[in-house]
Every structure is written in C-alpha cells, then in structure tokens.
Amino acid sequence: SSKWGKALAILKEFEEKCATPQSRLHQVADAMTVEMHAGLASENGSKLKMLISYVDNLPTGDEDGVYYALDLGGTNFRVLRVQLGGKEKGIEHQEFAEASIPADLMVGSAEGLFDFIAAELARFINEEEEKFHQPPGRQRELGFTFSFPVMQTSISSGSLIRWTKGFSIDELVGQDVVAELTKAMHKKGADIRVAALVNDTIGTLAGGRYTHKDVSIAVILGTGTNAAYVERAQAIPKWHGPLPKSGEMVINMEWGNFKSSHLPLSEYDHALDAESLNPGEQIFEKMTSGMYLGEILRRVLLRMAEEAALFGEEVPAKLKIPFVLRTPEMSAMHHDTSSDLRVVGDKLKNILKAPSTSLKTRRLVVELCNIIATRGSRLAAAGMLGILKKLGKDTVKEGTPERTVIAMDGGLYEHYTEYSKCLENTLKELLGEELSAHVEMVHSNDGSGIGASLLAASNSIYL
C-alpha cells in the first residue's frame, strides 16, 4: 500500500542522512585531531575541553593497602573497597555495593544528591569487617570517580563545569565537588578522605594500565561517552604548571561534546537535541551513547506511526513519551535471531502497547536499530582514530612497531554486541590491516573503580 511506501521512504531518507562512508569517517577523525590540538592550546579553545587530570603517573603495580572508590556518573552509583597487595599479590580483595540514583535526585539539590551518596558510603564502611580497618592514626582514602566535566585544581579538587547525561543541579555548577562530598560524608559519619578526584575515563585508563602495560587510551561507551589518553606534557601549551617528572599528563577529552559539520545529523537528532536538558551540547554523545540510541529510534518510529500508520490507524500513545524506548530494549530487538522476530514483536507490544505487528514491520524496526547502532559505533571508531592520529600512531613506523592498547568500558560496549562488533570492524577498516595488528581494544571490566582506588593509593598522604 502507499502507507508502506511512505514508511520505506522515511527509512530510506533516514538511512541516507546517517551514512558514514570511510571518507566521512576520516573527515570526522581529522576534525577530532584538530579540536584536540585546539583544546590543548588554550582554555576554551575548542568544544573539546581536553581537561588536565593532574594524573601524571599511572599505576605501577606497587600499590599496597586497602583503598576505596566511589563511582558517580550515570544510572548507577557504586562504592568499592579494594585491597591491594603490591607486585606480588595484586588485587587481593574487592567488594562493592551498588544503588541506582533516584531520578528526582538527579535534578534536585546538591545536598540531596551528596547526602544520598554519603549515606550509602557510610553504610558500606560501617558494615565492613575489622580486617579491612586502617592501621591506627590513618584515615581511609578514597578515589572519587565523578564522570562529568570538571576543571581540576589539583588531583583531589575541582569544580563542575556543567552537567550531562540527564543530571541537572544548577547550584553545583562551579562548585568544588570534593568539598561538597566531604561535607556530606562528615554529616553522615563516614570517616574517609578523598585522595583523588577522577573521571571514569581516567579511572579506566589507570585500571587498564594496571593489567596491560601498553594501555594509553581509554574509551567509555555507557550512558554517555568519553575518552582519555596519555599526552606528552610538552604538547600541552595551556599547561603552565611544573613539568611532571614522567613527562606525561593524562587528558580527559570530554569528547562527548565534540561537534563537527562532518557529523551526519538527521532531523531526529536535531529535535532530540533541541528538547534535551542540554541543547547544543554533547552532540557526539547524543549520536553514539546508550542514553540516546533508543530515543533516536523512538523518534523515527513515531514519525512512521504518524505519517505511515506503521502501527495501524492509531498512533500508540506510549510512543509519544520521550525515552520510553531504552537502548537495552533496542539492543534486544536488534539481536533477535528468531525467524518471526518474536522479541521485536513482544517489545513493541509490551513497551509501546502497539497491536500485533507484521513480520515486515518487525524487519523494518530491526533495520532502524541497525542504522542507528552502525552510525553510532562507526563515529566512535572515527573518534578513536582521531586520538591515534594525534599521537602519531596512525602510520606504520620503521623498527619495532609500538603496540597500542585501548581500554574499553561501559554498558553499551559491554552488552550491545552488534555495536561493539561494528566498532571493532570499523577501527580495523580505518587503520588498515598492517596498522590494526598493533592496535588492540580490551574490555576493562569496571576498570574505573579499580583505577580510582589505585589512584587513591598512589596519591595517598601517607606515602
């Protein structure tokens, strides 16, 4: 029928808008490299903040003692205790507690959010066995993973630049998040000091380096997306502090805020951005990360429902609710291997309350999932190529070739197999066969928590 024709026309138009041929990905990678230079050159030199982390030494393996980590940055929040046993014993013990952040706390008051976190932390500490207690006269130390853009003033202090990923608490912008946390911990009786304030990418880099010595880049693909890497301190013109002994400085790129005319944006992306909590910001993140992929799908489906009666004469009311289609559900539909696409049918019925769908409608939905996931993962691969280019690792050198290991983490990378497969294939495609033999991605499972505790250890005041 002409309705079906209309649906196919919308699909085709969307597919064309989302196209990521190699030539375009190279343009994106080059633009990423250019922005990296600009962001390192001066404060506010680029949409890429290229934040100085004050981490100039990554873990060596010598770290020793019981340390804590606290991870705040998305849907879940975690507290972690890690017992480190130096080179000999490595990680002797690790234990964590997890809680989801109540939605109202994400957009409420600073006090509300930090009191909640501190209370969880206090409980975690108060319940711990005596064998984990610190020696007399020594306070517990914590690595605070805070995965939002922060302007650091030292390894253990820094002010929030802005919120991302659905958080919005205005009064905290510009404030020192460590001071706020410390205040709340005091109130709740959690006897612990923040030894290191780190982004999750920095934590993942540190955790990754602990297990693979060639790790020099970390990429997170979870609710949001971001990357960090090890830069030469000499290559950071905006750094006016003393040159670190190591000659290196870890940079938190905040690449989620990357933007370029080469990004293949569709009308759905523009609308999603305009209606978001942070319009005009985090454009790269809105095309690639877990918070948004399902929402892009919802928007295309809504148009098809309205203009092509995809789900019958009536548009399912649920389909009009922003973020009702989550990326894990999209991923489940994309991975449906049953011959009648039963999972797709069930999801559409359960989430959207759509009436029973035909096989060709289900196929079309899978096709949309594929377009969205492919574009997102190919763009992420282009971003990674941009970092490799910045480091001069995009050409084969004479002599013994260096190995580059990229520590990967985040729920999207971990669980959305079609996405991560496409990401790896695309990076190979962009690097070519010879080079890609020297570049490897490893999944650093909750490396950021371990990494934060390792950084707490190496920045302990008791050393």
Ligand code: ADP
């Ligand atoms: P965060 O980024 O919030 O710190 P995670 O790294 O655990 O936390 O990532 C969680 C995100 O990963 C979710 O918001 C979701 O977008 C995505 N995700 C989780 N499970 C899946 C899944 N099965 N398929 C696709 N995406 C998933």
Ligand code: MG
């Ligand atoms: Mg996380």
